[in-house]
Amino acid sequence: MIEGTETPYRPSARRLAREAYRRRRARRSALIAGVSTAATALVLWLVIVSSPGWERTRETFFNAHYARQALPEVLKGLRVNLELMVVCGALILVFGLLLALLRTLRGPVFLPVRLLATAYVDFFLGLPMIICLLIMITGVPALRLTGVTTDPLVLGGAALVLTYSAYVSEVFRAGIQSVHPSQRAAARSLGLSNAQAMRYVVLPQAVRRVVPPLLNNLVSLQKDTGLVSIGGVIDAVYAAKIITSQSFNYTPYLVSALVFIALTIPMTRFTDWTTARMNRRQHQGGAV
Template sequence: MTTADPATTGSGAQAPYRPSERRLAREAYRRQRARRSGLIAAVSTGVTALVLYLVVVGSPGWEVTRRTFFSAHYARQALPEVLKGLRVNLELMVVCGALILVSGLLLAVLRTLRGPVFLPVRLLATAYVDFFLGLPMIICLLIMITGVPALRLTGVTTDPTVLGGAALVLTYSAYVSEVFRAGIQSVHPSQRAAARSLGLSNAQAMRYVVLPQAVRRVVPPLLNNLVSLQKDTGLVSIGGVIDAVYAAKIIAVQSFNYTPYLVAGLVFIVLTVPMTRFTDWITGRMNRRQWQGGLV
């Protein structure tokens, strides 16, 4: 003799799910705690912002600072010129970013080559990375922008935009190569051994097995380097390139007012913040997939 299941009706349909009282109480408590935490965070942020505002506005030199750095008149005057010069920064970021990725990956692969025959290549790649990791960016830019034209080499450009971009590529290639090398070394040696056991050569194992895993793992730090590159493109202004920074400098020198610099800084911030948040989203997504046992 069988008994009817209380969770089903006479027609065999399953009754709708009803959470228990304990679960409802737990979810209500969590919602209450989240609202309480949000309220405390909002009040704390508001109080901190108010205190900072009162400290700044109440300082003895606030009026002079306000006229010098927060002039609406000079902000309106500078914004169109800064945006016009920003095109140079964006072009440098796109072109240099692509060249940096290729050269950085090439350097990383050269540094991870195996076998004694590749020792000279590894030494040259290591010397390049060590040199440009230690050389300050500003010095590299000065050498390229002022030193290369002084050589008067036939067929070599003297355009400060091109030379400044070359300095960015030389320096950032060393940074990015270390990121790629860390990704390559993070791949377990068993992956390469398994590829070799299947008949793949060392080059094929690197191309089809190691590099795909390594690149996925280093996407967040690569995006962070791209953010840094976007900001450092403003350094080419030391060679007279009229980018966003130099356009702001021209107006500041003419007006003896530094509001254009603030406008240029805000423009870079507007570009950088979305890229930074996108990097955080990519990092969080990869971490969640890793915790859940998915592909890295």
């Protein structure tokens, strides 16, 4: 070989054969998956359309006229759901993190605080969301408290924050407890206080580890914003209900459901991508 020149890399015949085999197997798997999916969809379609009540069901739930009539109103009401998701999501993250920190405080002097935070989390974890919404939307105005709003949108959002903060606090607490105690000990040996060790060492690691479950909670929150319609808030669900009550056709409900699904699927796929990315970095020895 002449000095200063490099021989171009050429994969061996065995490697080329192995890669060709993997490509053939991938194509074969994709073909089988496509055929089986198409066959399953065809069978389901034939079962549905051949059922005795299919014509009536199609007219009641899949009416194109009422779908076109409902879509603009549903999209107009969807703005309320999106606003609730953004505002309540931010408040839930802050309040949930605060609850998690209160539950992880050390020392006997903080026992009352830990007990109160634990009681709050246990209560709202066990309280069904629909009951919490009913209590907030109908119970708070009944008290006639001075200076307290009776707006069902605000009260419904408060119910979402109260309930979801309990779930999110458990996610944060799990992330904090997953950080090895040696991390805190190392921070303390460097002269950091407990609060500084939590802020600069434990929390950054904990938050990165719980990003996927937090995104899953956000997906659930986006769906549950539709429950505020029980208080009369005209969101996407209530807009569909109004049209349904006028026509006695349930196609607007299906339109509302499809709109929520269209929002949820990208968020779910983003959560899956984030989880897979973090898993790859962990397996490769990179930072989480």
